[in-house]
C-alpha cells in the first residue's frame with residue numbers, strides 16, 4: 001500500500017483522517033492547583049504516517065498519546081479515531097475499542113513474565129476474541145516470524161534479550177491487526193543496532209499502511225519519520241513533514 005498525505009488540520013474530526021484531535025485540553029489537579037498538560041491541541045494523522053512526538057521532558061508527549069489511545073480522557077475537546085468519538089466511550093467500551101484499533105508498545109516491553117512469548121502475543125486476541133481460538137497460536141507464530149523471533153515462541157520473556165522482548169511486544173501490538181501503533185520511547189532501552197532494526201520494522205509497517213505514532217527523545221532517528229510533531233508546554237509548536245511530501249497538508 002502506498003503512503004497517503006495528511007489531511008488539512010481544519011476538518012470536522014469526522015473527515016478522512018485516521019486520528020483527529022479538536023480543541024483538546026488536559027488538566028490535572030495537583031496540590032498547588034489545576035495544571036494544564038495539553039493546551040488546545042488540533043491535529044490530524046492519516047493512514048501510513050510514521051509520526052514522531054518530540055519535546056522536552058514534561059512537555060506533554062505521554063499525555064498526548066494517552067489521550068489518543070483513550071488511556072487518559074481529555075478535560076475538554078474531541079478525539080476521533082476513524083469515525084469513533086473516543087472521548088465519549090466508557091471504560092469498558094474503551095478497553096475493547098483500544099484492543100482492536102490500537103497496538104501499544106512501551107519502553108520496558110511490559111510482557112507478562114509468567115506467560116511464554118507466544119502466549120503474550122495471543123493475549124490481545126483472547127481479550128477481544130478477534131480470531132477463533134484454534135487460529136490464535138498460529139497467528140501468534142506468524143507474527144513472531146514476521147518480527148524475526150519465531151524460534152523464541154515457547155520461551156519466557158526473561159530468557160530473551162531486550163531487543164527480542166521489544167520485537168515480541170511489537171508482535172503483540174499487531175495481534176488484532178490494528179490500523180494504529182502507538183509507542184512510548186520504544187527504543188529507549190535498546191542499543192543502536194537493535195534500535196535501527198526496530199525503526200526499520202516500524203517504517204515497513206507504515207509503508208504497508210499502518211499508522212505509527214511514537215514518542216522519542218532520540219534526535220538521530222529523524223530520518224525514519226514522515227512527520228515530527230513538537231510539543232512545548234503542552235502545545236503543538238511545529239508539525240513538520242519530513243520527506244517525500246508525506247505529511248504535507
Ligand SMILES: Nc1ncnc2c1ncn2[C@@H]1O[C@H](COP(=O)(O)OP(=O)(O)OP(=O)(O)O)[C@@H](O)[C@H]1O
Nearest residue numbers: 028029030035037056057058059060061062063064
Ligand atoms: N497524573 C498527573 N498528575 C499531575 N500532573 C501530571 C500527571 N501526569 C502528567 N502530569 C504533568 O503533566 C506534564 C506533562 O507530562 P507528560 O508525562 O505528558 O510529559 P512528557 O513530555 O511525556 O515527559 P517525559 O519526556 O519526561 O516523559 C508534566 O508537567 C507532568 O508533571
